[in-house]
Amino acid sequence: MEKEPVSPPPGPPSPVLVTGANGFIGSALCRALQQAGCEVRGLILPGTDAGVLERMGVQYTPADICDPATLAGPLSGVRTVFHLAALARDWGPWKLFMRVNADGAKNVLQAAADAGVKRFVHMSSLAVHEFSGHVDADESTPATNRINGYCAAKIVAEEHVKEFQSGGRLETTIIRPGAIIHGPGDTTVLIHLVPYLEQGKLMLISRGRQLTCYSYVENLVGGMVLAASRPEAAGETFILTDDIKITIRELMEAICAALEIPPRFGSSPAWLARSAGWVLEMLWKLARRPQAPPVHRYRANFAAKDFHFSCEKAKKVLGYRPAVSLQKGLNNAVRWYRTRINAQEGSR
Numbered sequence: 001m002e003k004e005p006v007s008p009p010p011g012p013p014s015p016v017l018v019t020g021a022n023g024f025i026g027s028a029l030c031r032a033l034q035q036a037g038c039e040v041r042g043l044i045l046p047g048t049d050a051g052v053l054e055r056m057g058v059q060y061t062p063a064d065i066c067d068p069a070t071l072a073g074p075l076s077g078v079r080t081v082f083h084l085a086a087l088a089r090d091w092g093p094w095k096l097f098m099r100v101n102a103d104g105a106k107n108v109l110q111a112a113a114d115a116g117v118k119r120f121v122h123m124s125s126l127a128v129h130e131f132s133g134h135v136d137a138d139e140s141t142p143a144t145n146r147i148n149g150y151c152a153a154k155i156v157a158e159e160h161v162k163e164f165q166s167g168g169r170l171e172t173t174i175i176r177p178g179a180i181i182h183g184p185g186d187t188t189v190l191i192h193l194v195p196y197l198e199q200g201k202l203m204l205i206s207r208g209r210q211l212t213c214y215s216y217v218e219n220l221v222g223g224m225v226l227a228a229s230r231p232e233a234a235g236e237t238f239i240l241t242d243d244i245k246i247t248i249r250e251l252m253e254a255i256c257a258a259l260e261i262p263p264r265f266g267s268s269p270a271w272l273a274r275s276a277g278w279v280l281e282m283l284w285k286l287a288r289r290p291q292a293p294p295v296h297r298y299r300a301n302f303a304a305k306d307f308h309f310s311c312e313k314a315k316k317v318l319g320y321r322p323a324v325s326l327q328k329g330l331n332n333a334v335r336w337y338r339t340r341i342n343a344q345e346g347s348r
Contacts, residue, residue, distance in 0.1 A: 071107060120173070122161045179307055182214060212308060216322065
């Protein structure tokens with residue numbers, strides 16, 4: 001049964017600055033903040049496309065979070081910062097992840113503190129937790145996953161956020177979204193997954209019986225607006241998932257239903273997937289190949305065991321409730337995907 005939509009929550013202190021504002025989640029967040037009545041500003045990496053922000057009427061400034069000298073101007077007069085800018089990928093040089101995701105976060109924190117910002121909301125990741133098997137896990141789960149540079153840098157970034165909070169330099173809130181984030185505008189998951197599903201070539205691990213958790217982008221950004229608006233969220237960490245227990249196979253079947261195609265999957269034993277991931281990762285690193293191998297340790301371990309987290313704390317403290325159902329969210333995402341594919345084919 002479809003959940004009734006809820007009115008937008010009152011917005012956080014304004015003006016609001018969103019780093020990574022022209023990204024998938026960043027642009028959705030800007031839209032949610034506008035609906036909440038905020039004056040929204042964006043910070044984007046120089047040279048990246050700002051079309052989505054221009055269509056929304058969001059003022060933006062090109063700046064590099066790795067260059068502190070570029071941050072003072074955009075943060076002047078800002079009262080709330082949402083820090084989303086990061087390298088969101090599972091393969092790459094360790095030092096690059098540390099420079100962008102860890103040091104970059106510290107640069108934005110320092111600039112925000114210098115500018116007198118009231119609230120700083122940091123987008124982290126559930127990947128800070130080890131892929132060791134989790135069911136209904138919560139925010140107290142140890143953040144010790146250093147399987148690659150992405151995970152390690154996210155841990156360090158969280159540590160920086162907590163240091164600014166404990167030192168009284170900023171009010172901060174950490175957000176850990178679902179392990180899979182989907183919705184219109186997603187160019188990281190669905191756009192790569194659909195061809196495998198359409199061709200029946202997707203390989204599941206252990207038949208996809210492992211539990212996972214996801215966030216539909218509109219539900220996620222709604223929770224983020226709540227977290228920035230509530231005084232009791234200061235100094236806290238919140239997991240924002242769509243509050244559903246679902247296996248990887250069930251999620252893939254739901255995507256197939258939205259695509260109106262039959263679900264056809266292969267399957268690999270967990271031990272074989274993990275072994276292949278380890279071997280291919282070592283070979284790729286020895287060869288210094290910049291592109292990721294088909295499978296590596298992160299991908300294999302992520303899907304080999306349950307990885308399900310609860311949003312109970314956000315429900316209790318923030319009054320968070322995901323408003324968009326799984327199937328409606330997937331239908332919206334698939335509709336956007338097909339529009340994008342049709343546009344690309346029409347331009348050839």
